[in-house]
Amino acid sequence: MFAAEAEGLEALRKADALCIPRPLCHGQDGRQAWLVMEYLETGGSGSATALAEGLAAIHRVGSTRFGWHRDNTIGSTAQVNTPETDWLTFWREHRLAFQLRLAARNGAPARSLDTGEQLLAQLPALLDGHDPQPSLLHGDLWSGNYAYTRDGRPTIFDPAVYFGDREADLAMTELFGGFSRDFYAAYQNAWPLEDGYPLRRTLYNLYHVLNHFNLFGGGYLSQAQGMMESLLSEVR
Secondary structure, three states: OHHHHHHHHHHHHHOOOOEOOOEEEEEEOOOOEEEEEOOOOEOOOOOHHHHHHHHHHHHOOEOOOEEOOOOEEEOOEEEOOOOEOOHHHHHHHHHHHHHHHHHHHOOOOHHHHHHHHHHHHHHHHHOOOOOOOOEEEOOOOOHHHEEEEOOOOEEEOOOOOEEEOHHHHHHHHHHOOOOOHHHHHHHHHHOOOOOOHHHHHHHHHHHHHHHHHHHHOOOHHHHHHHHHHHHHHOOO
């Protein structure tokens, strides 16, 4: 987990767009594992515009395939990054189908699993006409994973890096709140989103809600059920 996170931080740092903590070392001794990073003193105020423009610059780092050269984690859940040339295939097989298989092991009822299978079958309709380029993603960009340093620099950390649709990063910023209107306006100005993003936002955030069910249980499954039914209503 820490080796992959260190590589993810280095990938984000190479974009030279935001303040990313530099990984210093990582390792394990059979009992413990560790990752030591550069210390950044956070708690300052900064520019949402600079944060958005920096994120857009990171997203402009491209690849020929979706995925990454190694798997990593999303929270403590394994995140499969097997490279694919087709975004629909990548999202179906390595994101939603993977989480649905975990949900089955974690006791999700047949109704939710059946709805999930229906959704997987309808992905071609939901992503019809959407052909994103592979963009370098933070991968876990919720409000707890960005801050401003004491001198006002925007920083992001705790990544789950892979190459994917940049809208997946933007979608997660909206899942748990915490990003300002100025941030979204600045991102749109730097690199406008394509038509149909609100629908895809639900599709991409479903991955994280299913992951939260697999990690924590509780009401996340009912939230995922509602999201899946909403998505299916768009194609029926």
